[in-house]
Amino acid sequence: MALSPSAPTLTLFCGLPGSGKTTLARRLEAAGDGIRIATDEWQAMIGVPHADSDFHESLQVVLYRHALTLLRAGVDVVLEDGLWTAAERRQKFADARACGARVRFHVFEVDHDTLWERLRRRNAAAAPGSAPLTEDDLRWAEGVFEPVTAMELALVHEYVRHTGGTGPADGAARSTR
Template sequence: MDDDLTNFLEQRLEQLLRAQRLGILPPGDDYEIARIGDTLACRLPGMKEHMRVRVPRCVLLSALPGAGKTTLSMTLAAHGIVRLCPDEEMFRRHGQYGVDFPRGAFKVRERPVLDDLAAELHELLTAGKDIVFDHGLWTPEERLQWRTLVTEAGAEPLMLYMPVPHHERWNRIKARNAKAHVDANSISFSEEDLLRYAGRFIPPVNGEPHVVYDGHPESVLRALGYDDTPAAAPRPRRAG
C-alpha cells in the first residue's frame, strides 16, 4: 500500500472517529471504520495469512430478558472468548435486585458498573482479545455507544439481534425466578415487567448494522473464526 493511499485512509478514519465522538456518525459507517482499520492493519486481499494482523471482535447483543443472552455468551466463553456481564458485577457489588437494594435504585447503581466494564472492554480489545458483552442493548443510542467504544479500541463489532416471542421468554423467566437469590443471571421479573420492557425496546432496523441471531451458537462461532471445540480451560475473569 503506497503512502498516498495510507494518508488518505488515515485522514478518512480520523473524520469518521470524530463524527462518532460527536454522535453524528451516519448509521452503518462504523463498518467503514472497521474496514479501514483492517486495511491499515494490512488485512489486504491476497495477502498471505501469516502476514495479516488479526483485528479483535466484540459480540454485542440486542435482546430482552429471557432471550438467551447468557446461554449464548457462556457458550462463546467456553471457546475462549472473554465474557463481560454487568448483571454479574451488579450482583457482586450490590446483591439481589429488589431485595438488597430497591428496584428504583438499579439505574443509579448500574452506571458505575457499565463505566468500569467499558474501560475493561477497551483494555481487553486493545490487547487483542475477543469479547462477548452479555448485556441487552435496547435502543439505537445504546447500540451506537457500544459499537463506538469497540471501534475506537481498534476492534470490529458484531451486533446480534435476538428476537424471541414473549411466551417463550416468559416461560424461561418463570423457571429461573426461583434462583434469583443465588444466581446473578436470574434477576426476578414478573410478566408485567416483561411486557413493560418490551414497550421500551426498540429493535434494530435495516439502517442499523446487525445480524439476526438464528438460535445456533455455532453460527456465531464460525462468523468469529472459531471452530466448535470448546477451549480446554478458559481462565476466569479477574473481578474488578
C-alpha cells in the same frame, strides 16, 4: 479503514430478558471467543441487590470502560448487555471502531410468550446472578425496546439473528464487510 487480521472482536447482544443472551455469552466464552463481561453477575458477586438500579448503571459504565481497555490491548470481549436502544448500539459500534475492533452482533428476536416462559423457569430456579422479573417487568422492557434496523446491521462486521432456538446460533451468521 481496513482492520488487520489480528484485530480484536467485540461481541455484542441485543435482546430482551429471557431471550438467550447469557446462555450464548457463556458458550462463546467457553469456546474462547473472548472475555465475558456481565454486569448482572458482577453485581451479584459484589452482593448488591439487583433492584439497586443506580449501582447497576454505575457498574455497567465501569465494566464497559474496562471492556474498551481490553479491546485496545487486543483482547476479544463478549459484552453481555441487552442494548435495547438504537442510541446505545450506535455508541457501542462507534467505540469498537475507535478501538480498532471488529463487531460481531447477536440479535435476539423472541416472542413474548417464549420470553415469559423462560423467565418463569429462571425465576423458579433462582440462579445466582439472575434477577427475578415479573411479566409486568417484561412488558415494560418490551415498551422501551427499539428493534434493530437494517441500517444498524450495516454498521457491524458480522451479525446473527436468533429467533428463540436453543442452539448456540439458530440463525446463520451474515458478514456485512
